Amino acid sequence: MLDLSQRQWVKHAVVHPVEGFEDMRWKKSGSLRIAALIIVMLFFAQIAHSRLYGFQFGMPEQKTFNVFPYLVRSFVIFGAWVIGNWSVCTLLDGEGTARNICIYSSYALVPYIVQLYVNVGLSHILIQDEAVFMQAVSIIGTGWSVILMFSAIRSVHQYSAAKTFAAIALTIAAMLIMLFLLVLFLSLIQQMWIFLSTIYTELFYRTRT
């Protein structure tokens, strides 16, 4: 039973919100490569959603394209989620390894990503009055992903429902702390960089004359 290829496992996990991830855990399945692919797809989905959207649903937010917000919204946020969840759940007797958290969480994101692509497509077919269909797609996709994410965290750590809730709340708190420290660190680096470049410029001008 359940002799599935890695690709079929994605499908199985996505369409079986209750026991899909348990099955995956039981069979010790899941591929890091597919997980990486899913996150790359998320990255492109975010870009498509804000740049390739049908014009009747509004202009793109920025005049010029900047890749960094999209990198942050996909890779950085997901990375923070995995690291945050791993560090929180290691303390809370979770059984998941960082590898498994990464795989299970990314599989859970599939409906959300599909929803983004579907909506980009629909936005070129529908008009403003019919936006309710896109809203429905968006709500179903996002809601499904939330349920899957809950199920994924529950199975990967073998938690009870209540403990899963607590773990997710703590993970989000941990993510915020991490991102805050990251911003702090970056601005510090920037200050250092300005300081060093000023010294360099000063020396450069002085030695030249």
Place this chain on the structure above:
Amino acid sequence: MRKTLKMLLSFGMSLILAGASLTSAAASAGNGETYNYDVWGEAIPSQAGYIPDRAVSGSDIGAGSFDAPSDIFFDGSDSLYIADSKNDRIVVTDSGLTHSQGVYDRFIMPDGSRTKLKTPKGVYVSDYTGYIYIADSENERVLVATKDRMVVLEIKMPGSEMYTAPTFKPQRVLADKAGNIYVVLGNITTGAAMFSPKGEFMGFYGSNRVQPTAEIIGSFIRRLFMTEEKKSRRTRNVPTGITGFDIDGDFIYTCTASSTQKTDTVKKLNAAGKNIFAAKELSFGDNRPMYDASKSILMAPAITDIEVSADGCINCLDYTTGRIFQYDDECGLLFIVGEKSDQLGGFTSAAAVESCGNCLYVADSVKDTITVFRETPFGAAVHKANSLYNAGYYEEALEPWYEVLRHDGNYRRANLGVASALLRKGDYKGSMKYAKLAGSPEIYNKAFEGYRREFIRSHFTAIVLTLTGASAAAVLLHRRKKRRISRKEK
């Protein structure tokens, strides 16, 4: 931000360069380096709607030089009235500014005595009553006189209890159809004082709102817990008083020159004093003010004078940058002209703006001149197209808008106009293209709806065939897969 700054700076530089050869620039109309705002609210180079034609001083019209002219006004017969403040007189000239038609400096009171003006700051001539209204600032009165210098009415500081201010310094004056007189007063924050045709004080009209900044909300909350004594010693939160106004039919347009206030800098008031622009999210003057690094000041717009031209365009004069921002009657930005400089077309202390025919007139109270801006062919095309468009003649406006686009392909309103016209005509594809350029999802939405309907209608068989073919293929594939799996399991 930095990009805009750079653009504005380079614009300024090129204007200065252009100023060196101004006579030739004036001759070759429409080549000025001017800017406008694109869909994203960023400054982009644009064609000039007006170019400076000449600057006229008092001696040019044979009335002796002006001294700090503070207001100008065109009456119904295109005579220009200039409030020549420091010379204590009103000078009248023709619209071509060729010669003086008269100087008003003394008037005859109803009782036969003579009276002189002292620093008249504002002048208005009503087409309905035919009277001249003068804001006689230093004499603390408003004079209403006939053109034969006979004073009809003298309005002094009202004794009414409603008038609480200690001073009465009229700055600007105007009268409506019914002869009611509106006076902008210095140091008054409650709006313009309104007088009946007989000179009775009727109250204030069109005061500004206090902008709800964090500081003001905070002090409001703190105020709730204060004693009366403490409250009386604190600074009061009052709105900025209005600086100038103009009347167009039944509406009064006011402007407020304040570098801090962002709301209510330009208002369109109906007879009840309600601001029609309040509901719209509008900003007047430069979108992102330039920072002048040499003086370390932010060039925040300060609209000192407003004028509504005969065709409904709103001209706002920004004192800080010396620019005139011309808006159409729907508050869409048309042109930006003028600058802060010593050359022709630049101002040191821009005081008042008026329009007559296809020219703009700006009084400068330090240069003591009146600068005349002439409409360029581009400006004429925009005005023509825009007035047709705003009147609802979208299709008739199509050709003028194309003409505008030939001059300036970035002109946003032209793209908008073409998109609307093509939509009305049923050219949905073209309309979609121009709506995208104009940044209007609403028009694009309508055009797309039509385009989709036509597309489905003309490709109906193909669409149905593709859909059935695709679903049949899917079903077949699914069946074959199932068969293969069951075979494997056997």
